[in-house]
Amino acid sequence: MTNIKYLQRFFIALFVGFSMCSIQACSDDDDDDDNGSGGSTGTLSTNVGEIVQGSGKKLLSVGEYKFYYTSDGKIKYATEWSSYHEFSSNQVISHYGEEDIETISFSFNGNGFISKMQESGSYEDENEKDTYSSTSDLTYDGEGHLTRITGKNFEEYTYDGETERTEGTLTINLTWDNGLLTKYEYAGSDDDGWTYRESATFDYGDRVYENRHKQYATFVDYLLGDAASICAYIGLFGAGPDYLPVKMNLVCVEEWEDEEYTDNYNYNYSYTYEFNEDGTIRRANSDDFTYGTIEEQGEFSPNENEYQAKATRAGQIQRRHALFENRLKSRN
Numbered sequence: 293m294t295n296i297k298y299l300q301r302f303f304i305a306l307f308v309g310f311s312m313c314s315i316q317a318c319s320d321d322d323d324d325d326d327n328g329s330g331g332s333t334g335t336l337s338t339n340v341g342e343i344v345q346g347s348g349k350k351l352l353s354v355g356e357y358k359f360y361y362t363s364d365g366k367i368k369y370a371t372e373w374s375s376y377h378e379f380s381s382n383q384v385i386s387h388y389g390e391e392d393i394e395t396i397s398f399s400f401n402g403n404g405f406i407s408k409m410q411e412s413g414s415y416e417d418e419n420e421k422d423t424y425s426s427t428s429d430l431t432y433d434g435e436g437h438l439t440r441i442t443g444k445n446f447e448e449y450t451y452d453g454e455t456e457r458t459e460g461t462l463t464i465n466l467t468w469d470n471g472l473l474t475k476y477e478y479a480g481s482d483d484d485g486w487t488y489r490e491s492a493t494f495d496y497g498d499r500v501y502e503n504r505h506k507q508y509a510t511f512v513d514y515l516l517g518d519a520a521s522i523c524a525y526i527g528l529f530g531a532g533p534d535y536l537p538v539k540m541n542l543v544c545v546e547e548w549e550d551e552e553y554t555d556n557y558n559y560n561y562s563y564t565y566e567f568n569e570d571g572t573i574r575r576a577n578s579d580d581f582t583y584g585t586i587e588e589q590g591e592f593s594p595n596e597n598e599y600q601a602k603a604t605r606a607g608q609i610q611r612r613h614a615l616f617e618n619r620l621k622s623r624n
Contacts, residue, residue: 337404338365341526343505343572343583352589354525355510355579360592369592370522376594377522387594405438405530406430406523411445420451436506436531437468458482471534472496476515487547490515495539504571506531510579511540511563536565536576 341350341359350361360369370377377386386394394413401407407430414423426445433439441464448457460482467475478490492515508524509532523529544557566575573581 341367343507343527344570347570348585349583350586350589351526351581352584353580353582354521357522357525358592359522359526360589361586363586365586367526369594371592372522376592378594401432403432403436403530405432405436406528420449422447422449424448430529432530433468435468435471437466437473438529439466439468440464456484458484460486468533473533473537478515485548489545490542492540492542494537495541496533496535497538499535501536501538501565502571503533503536503573504567506534507573508532509536509563509565509573509576511537511561514540514542514559514561536563536573538563 339345341352341361342348342365343351350359350365352359356373358371359367360371362368367379369379375386375388377384382399383395383397386396388394394411396409396411398406398410399408409428409430410426411428412425414421416422424445424447426443428441428443430438431440441462443462444460445462446457446459448455450456460480462478462480465475465477466473467477473494475494476490476492478488480489481487494511508521508529510521512521512524524532540561540563542557542559542561544559546555548554563577565573568574568583572583575581
């Protein structure tokens with residue numbers, strides 16, 4: 293059972309990053325090492341989540357996502373309804389239940405953006421075990437826009453005594469033109485005949501939604517996965533577009549070579565936005581963006597999401613069982 297599509301939705305989804313003020317530090321004459329995976333290794337900044345530099349206000353929530361900071365301003369937790377992610381200086385441990393934990397280590401380039409990620413994780417119960425690892429490199433342009441992600445992974449998955457081992461690769465390209473994200477392309481494959489492709493194009497209409505602080509908004513949920521949006525919202529993946537898109541067209545193609553299976557999807561999305569007086573996003577479609585001081589962030593107990601996380605992961609595992617069993621049947 294391949295893990296590349298699973299990887300796409302989660303490999304960059306499990307950590308939260310820096311404030312948008314680090315984006316403002318970018319310039320066209322940045323060194324090449326700062327733009328690619330060869331940048332320096334650093335640690336999480338105390339400016340995390342401060343969208344407007346010097347305001348003292350952090351991004352506290354986007355829709356269902358919530359962010360919690362230490363007293364000195366560093367990110368401590370990022371939560372969804374189904375999971376929580378706990379941070380140290382250059383590592384995050386993601387909790388999806390008591391027996392489902394993933395660890396990701398990361399390095400940063402000279403602008404404070406993630407340039408390299410290394411993930412490992414496992415899940416085990418009485419009749420199955422899933423162990424996997426991955427490495428990914430991220431590249432940015434001189435304006436701080438994420439332009440490319442390349443990755444590879446390995447998975448060993450056992451269910452009821454049957455084991456599959458797969459290796460795969462993925463590539464994500466993002467095309468920018470005059471400060472606007474115009475195209476997104478994803479390609480993944482493994483050594484067992486599976487391929488998956490996605491592409492998206494964006495319409496900015498009459499450019500009525502100026503994005504003063506270069507934030508990412510709801511449209512990234514459909515590109516990088518729900519949890520990965522956490523990273524983009526905080527600025528971990530660099531600068532967002534100068535204007536926010538009003539429409540996105542997404543095309544997906546999945547193929548299994550050994551099963552002669554092909555599936556195609558085509559989705560169209562529309563977006564509207566509201567802004568605060570300081571230019572920060574207040575709402576993107578139905579997702580509210582809230583900001584406040586550290587004192588206003590509230591409390592978080594690491595155990596509060598576990599029961600929901602287990603239910604979510606149980607559903608994911610059940611779907612993976614079905615795919616795995618179907619492939620075994622096709623070989624008999």
